Amino acid sequence: MPRTEIKGRDLKGDPLHLLVEDGLILAVERSGDPGPCVLLPAMVDAHCHILPTGLDMAKPCLAECRSHADVLETVSAAAKLGEGWLHVTQYDQNRYAGQGHLDRWQLDSVSEGRPVLLRHANGHAGVANSAALEAAGITEHSLDPAGGEYVRGPDGKLTGVLLERANEAVTSSMPRPSLDQMVEAVARAQESMASLGIASATDMMTGRWDLEQEVAAYSKAASRPGSTRIRLYAQWSQVFGPRGIGAARFAELAQSLDEDRCKICGIKIFADGAIASATAAIHGEYLTRPSSGTLMYPRDRLQSMVVTAHDAGWPVAIHAIGDRAVDIVLDAFEATGEPGRHRLEHAMILSDAQIARIQADGCHVTMQPEFLLRFGEAYAAQLGPERSRRLKRVRSVLRAGIPLSLSSDRPIVPGDPWDGIEAATNRPVGFDPEENISLEEALGLYSAGGAQANGDRGGKFEPGTWADVLANPDGPGKGAPSQLWIGGVSVAGGSGAPRV
Numbered sequence: 001m002p003r004t005e006i007k008g009r010d011l012k013g014d015p016l017h018l019l020v021e022d023g024l025i026l027a028v029e030r031s032g033d034p035g036p037c038v039l040l041p042a043m044v045d046a047h048c049h050i051l052p053t054g055l056d057m058a059k060p061c062l063a064e065c066r067s068h069a070d071v072l073e074t075v076s077a078a079a080k081l082g083e084g085w086l087h088v089t090q091y092d093q094n095r096y097a098g099q100g101h102l103d104r105w106q107l108d109s110v111s112e113g114r115p116v117l118l119r120h121a122n123g124h125a126g127v128a129n130s131a132a133l134e135a136a137g138i139t140e141h142s143l144d145p146a147g148g149e150y151v152r153g154p155d156g157k158l159t160g161v162l163l164e165r166a167n168e169a170v171t172s173s174m175p176r177p178s179l180d181q182m183v184e185a186v187a188r189a190q191e192s193m194a195s196l197g198i199a200s201a202t203d204m205m206t207g208r209w210d211l212e213q214e215v216a217a218y219s220k221a222a223s224r225p226g227s228t229r230i231r232l233y234a235q236w237s238q239v240f241g242p243r244g245i246g247a248a249r250f251a252e253l254a255q256s257l258d259e260d261r262c263k264i265c266g267i268k269i270f271a272d273g274a275i276a277s278a279t280a281a282i283h284g285e286y287l288t289r290p291s292s293g294t295l296m297y298p299r300d301r302l303q304s305m306v307v308t309a310h311d312a313g314w315p316v317a318i319h320a321i322g323d324r325a326v327d328i329v330l331d332a333f334e335a336t337g338e339p340g341r342h343r344l345e346h347a348m349i350l351s352d353a354q355i356a357r358i359q360a361d362g363c364h365v366t367m368q369p370e371f372l373l374r375f376g377e378a379y380a381a382q383l384g385p386e387r388s389r390r391l392k393r394v395r396s397v398l399r400a401g402i403p404l405s406l407s408s409d410r411p412i413v414p415g416d417p418w419d420g421i422e423a424a425t426n427r428p429v430g431f432d433p434e435e436n437i438s439l440e441e442a443l444g445l446y447s448a449g450g451a452q453a454n455g456d457r458g459g460k461f462e463p464g465t466w467a468d469v470l471a472n473p474d475g476p477g478k479g480a481p482s483q484l485w486i487g488g489v490s491v492a493g494g495s496g497a498p499r500v
């Protein structure tokens with residue numbers, strides 16, 4: 001590739017010229033004319049779900065619904081359009097004006113006989129209709145799976161509401177996408193991410209259906225020059241579980257990839273659920289039900305899983321939203337003897353003592369500030385205003401010197417990094433403003449922080465790093481016209497493409 005130059009200015013208005021060769025920044029010059037555009041390192045989304053994002057883009061969505069009637073109308077319209085399973089996204093009972101969960105009989109009335117599953121916006125719960133329960137082999141006699149619940153009414157009958165593993169029991173019986181459908185879905189998600197300025201994204205649970213097939217789909221979709229780079233964390237059971245591919249095959253798979261485009265970074269484990277569904281493992285209880293949430297594994301089991309992955313040479317990233325989950329995750333990381341190799345995902349509720357412990361351990365933490373914009377009401381309903389004020393202590397974690405990145409968890413939320421930056425720099429009403437960070441800090445955590453989380457050399461303007469660059473003619477901001485380069489390849493122009 002020939003040498004090119006990207007000319008612009010930095011956030012202070014000083015000249016910033018990037019000399020680019022073979023996809024890398026060769027030199028950074030800070031003299032000459034300041035170009036018309038502000039140049040920023042492109043965004044890195046270090047925790048999202050890429051294939052599910054692409055698949056969801058083709059599914060009916062309930063994000064705009066504000067009542068049971070709205071939901072039923074949307075499901076009814078979608079049910080008339082096809083046949084077989086109907087998977088609907090962005091269900092959230094917290095948005096339906098005190099009406100609580102829908103039940104399976106309400107869904108049955110609009111399903112046209114099709115199996116229907118509404119997936120909760122937080123991904124940790126769902127509502128199935130009767131046909132979906134039947135297709136998944138769940139009957140009135142079924143026992144709750146470990147780490148999950150088939151919610152029953154006062155009469156003991158299944159309501160169709162599914163929590164955690166009970167939800168997975170239904171999703172796992174849905175037909176899985178073909179390789180071609182996966183490649184198309186990943187490409188769809190990459191395009192959407194590129195349009196938001198994201199040059200590199202991490203799939204934080206590869207192996208929902210079939211690890212090898214998913215890695216093949218990611219690798220193929222990422223081979224297009226200029227497409228969003230893909231980083232992968234594989235679900236623990238898909239590698240080390242009884243039906244997993246095994247450590248040797250997993251290492252072989254990792255070595256077969258072109259790491260610049262698509263890289264396997266490590267292993268993903270869930271330690272608990274989510275606050276909106278009252279399943280994150282917390283100290284204390286939820287206001288909506290007498291529960292302190294769900295630990296997915298007992299302490300000793302989690303520890304042996306982490307040690308197994310660590311001994312095979314892999315960093316482990318663990319989903320831990322509640323403070324009770326964070327405790328046992330840190331125990332497990334410390335049991336490896338090298339806690340600083342591992343990642344803590346979400347860490348929404350942290351005490352000062354836990355922050356000090358994470359700092360001593362040197363673990364990377366990634367947080368999703370956009371959650372505060374989308375789930376604020378649900379958090380207050382589940383935890384009360386005092387506890388929810390202190391969620392996502394970005395400033396405190398940063399001040400402690402803990403390696404930190406900001407990310408989206410898309411498709412749980414729409415995933416525009418500028419929404420995350422807004423929520424991190426100007427926390428919504430109801431959340432402690434003491435935890436706000438500056439724009440420069442937020443931009444860094446969305447680029448260099450994310451690259452660091454993935455063990456990558458991107459996210460900074462330095463010789464030898466990827467030429468992943470975002471240009472905004474009017475300065476950075478949500479919806480601003482922009483241009484993106486990934487590896488020096490120009491891939492996305494907004495309205496008013498900048499002159500550089």
Ligand SMILES: [Zn+2]
Pocket residue numbers: 047048049204409
């Ligand atoms: Zn996630």
